[in-house]
Amino acid sequence: MIEVKNLVKVYSTKKNKVIGVDNVSLTIKNGEIFGIVGYSGAGKSTLLRCLNLLERPTSGQVIIDGVDLTTLNKKELRQARLKIGMIFQHFHLVSSKTVFENVAFALKAAKKSKDEIEKRVNELLEMVGLSDKRDAYPSQLSGGQKQRVGIARALANEPTVLLCDEATSALDPSTTKSILALLKKINRELGITIVLITHEMEVVKDICDRIAVMQDGKVIELGTVYDIFTNPKEELTKSFINSVLQFDLPDHLLKKRTGTIVKIQFKGEIAEEAIVSDMLQTFKVKGNILHGKIEYIQDMPLGIFVMELTGDPDEIQRAIDYISLRTNGLEVIASAA
Amino acid sequence: MLLDSLMNLIPELNKAFLETLYMVAISLSVAIIAGLPLGILLFVTDRGLFLENTTVKSILGFVVNMIRSIPFVILLVGLLPLTKLITGTTIGPTAASVSLSVAAIPFFARIVETSLREIDKGVIEAAVAVGATPWMIIKDVLLPEARPGIVHGITITTISLVVYSAMAGIVGGGGIGDLAIRFGYYRYDDTVMITTIVILICLVQIIQFAGDRIARLVDKR
Numbered sequence: 360m361i362e363v364k365n366l367v368k369v370y371s372t373k374k375n376k377v378i379g380v381d382n383v384s385l386t387i388k389n390g391e392i393f394g395i396v397g398y399s400g401a402g403k404s405t406l407l408r409c410l411n412l413l414e415r416p417t418s419g420q421v422i423i424d425g426v427d428l429t430t431l432n433k434k435e436l437r438q439a440r441l442k443i444g445m446i447f448q449h450f451h452l453v454s455s456k457t458v459f460e461n462v463a464f465a466l467k468a469a470k471k472s473k474d475e476i477e478k479r480v481n482e483l484l485e486m487v488g489l490s491d492k493r494d495a496y497p498s499q500l501s502g503g504q505k506q507r508v509g510i511a512r513a514l515a516n517e518p519t520v521l522l523c524d525e526a527t528s529a530l531d532p533s534t535t536k537s538i539l540a541l542l543k544k545i546n547r548e549l550g551i552t553i554v555l556i557t558h559e560m561e562v563v564k565d566i567c568d569r570i571a572v573m574q575d576g577k578v579i580e581l582g583t584v585y586d587i588f589t590n591p592k593e594e595l596t597k598s599f600i601n602s603v604l605q606f607d608l609p610d611h612l613l614k615k616r617t618g619t620i621v622k623i624q625f626k627g628e629i630a631e632e633a634i635v636s637d638m639l640q641t642f643k644v645k646g647n648i649l650h651g652k653i654e655y656i657q658d659m660p661l662g663i664f665v666m667e668l669t670g671d672p673d674e675i676q677r678a679i680d681y682i683s684l685r686t687n688g689l690e691v692i693a694s695a696a
Numbered sequence: 697m698l699l700d701s702l703m704n705l706i707p708e709l710n711k712a713f714l715e716t717l718y719m720v721a722i723s724l725s726v727a728i729i730a731g732l733p734l735g736i737l738l739f740v741t742d743r744g745l746f747l748e749n750t751t752v753k754s755i756l757g758f759v760v761n762m763i764r765s766i767p768f769v770i771l772l773v774g775l776l777p778l779t780k781l782i783t784g785t786t787i788g789p790t791a792a793s794v795s796l797s798v799a800a801i802p803f804f805a806r807i808v809e810t811s812l813r814e815i816d817k818g819v820i821e822a823a824v825a826v827g828a829t830p831w832m833i834i835k836d837v838l839l840p841e842a843r844p845g846i847v848h849g850i851t852i853t854t855i856s857l858v859v860y861s862a863m864a865g866i867v868g869g870g871g872i873g874d875l876a877i878r879f880g881y882y883r884y885d886d887t888v889m890i891t892t893i894v895i896l897i898c899l900v901q902i903i904q905f906a907g908d909r910i911a912r913l914v915d916k917r
């Protein structure tokens with residue numbers, strides 16, 4: 360378990376003070392994949408880097424599995440870091456060393472014997488699917504392969520926690536998918552707690568259990584991914600979610616419309632109920648679906664439909680009220696022209 | 697006539713050439729042995745690095761800058777007492793090697809520091825995050841990553857030493873440069889001067905060529 364208590368990180372430059380993390384407290388449970396999202400400069404990296412004390416907090420505590428890292432001496436901190444893996448956006452591999460040597464480095468840090476290192480590195484490379492690249496240099500690898508080496512290095516000493524700083528941001532979409540799948544596998548099979556930061560909501564949607572949304576160094580919203588996606592509270596959170604769930608209707612459709620355009624969101628089980636057909640039978644309105652999709656977040660369905668309702672305005676209003684009541688997720692995008 | 701005077705020169709040239717090699721070899725060895733750790737120290741004690749130490753950094757930085765700002769001729773004469781203490785004499789190539797070494801250490805240290813600075817900070821940070829000791833980071837990350845830069849630094853230092861050793865004549869150091877100055881500059885002997893200069897040019901070219909080749913060989917990136 361990772362407990363962050365009243366964490367503050369202030370950068371003092373000659374001219375002024377910049378607040379990186381502003382009094383953040385949160386708890387990350389064992390075995391979960393915890394995402395931290397926010398725009399650039401929100402303080403995500405700073406917060407993450409405080410978790411293994413790459414950045415020493417100005418004040419506050421970081422407690423991992425009951426040990427307050429801020430109280431450790433240098434040697435104890437090195438020991439603690441063996442159990443906290445970290446991967447980076449730009450991989451940060453040693454370019455003059457082979458894949459094998461890069462991974463072996465982490466094991467050397469743990470003072471493992473030559474034989475143990477040999478065995479463990481081969482194991483790790485097998486796990487990340489890079490056995491055939493053992494003697495290659497980083498410059499001979501693709502981005503995805505480099506990140507796999509980074510992951511092997513991070514997992515070398517069987518850590519309990521894996522910190523990921525924008526681990527997929529430098530990768531193309533299909534490589535991102537494969538790295539995320541690998542992270543998920545690591546989480547499920549090895550039970551490693553993963554903390555990942557990203558500015559891409561897609562990443563969060565794909566693998567996180569819970570997320571924290573950061574702005575100006577503060578955590579402004581925190582919850583399960585499904586709750587945040589279906590019921591965001593803060594404006595910033597909404598804008599992030601829209602980047603995944605929103606679809607812009609083509610202008611010509613909006614121009615041609617004569618009725619009222621509504622966006623209806625179906626969460627969880629109700630996605631399987633026949634609400635729309637009930638509505639169309641009950642009220643004298645016509646419904647025309649302009650757009651629709653179902654996303655699966657943490658394996659739960661979230662359906663979003665955009666409909667144009669035409670007919671008697673009063674009837675439309677009643678239909679809207681009916682759907683609002685049953686779905687709790689209706690938004691009028693444009694009223695009848 | 698020209699050939700004759702050249703033939704007469706051969707023993708003198710031979711001796712001078714060996715003296716130059718001797719002085720350069722000694723001072724280069726000292727520069728590497730002392731300058732490499734010094735350069736590493738200058739780097740790792742810098743702000744934000746894993747052995748950050750402002751006091752050590754500023755003291756070392758000051759000393760290095762001080763030595764580097766003294767003109768070599770002054771250093772050569774000023775260090776005579778130290779030379780006497782170390783070598784028991786103040787003349788000859790061994791004596792000259794002392795001042796050459798003292799000048800070369802901070803020179804090479806700064807080059808090492810600069811090569812280390814080129815390393816992506818993230819790579820160093822990744823090593824810290826892994827739980828590595830400072831010594832491991834230096835040995836397994838910093839030095840391998842900076843190897844091509846350090847080899848270039850050795851090349852530059854060697855060439856500078858060849859050139860500076862010419863001034864060693866002031867303390868009777870000998871060497872090719874000294875020969876050029878003694879015969880060519882003071883006695884207006886063009887043959888000697890041109891011959892020695894040609895030798896120096898060839899020497900510098902060879903060093904540069906060899907240095908570049910080695911740097912490419914050790915560059916695994």
Ligand SMILES: Nc1ncnc2c1ncn2[C@@H]1O[C@H](COP(=O)(O)OP(=O)(O)O)[C@@H](O)[C@H]1O
Pocket residue numbers: 370372377378379397398399400401402403404405406
């Ligand atoms: N080493 C540093 N020195 C000074 N300011 C910094 C440093 N690192 C980060 N900051 C500042 O802290 C804030 C948060 O940065 P960061 O954690 O990198 O954000 P994010 O990862 O969310 O993009 C920014 O305003 C940034 O400029």
Ligand SMILES: [Mg+2]
Pocket residue numbers: 403404405525
């Ligand atoms: Mg960042």
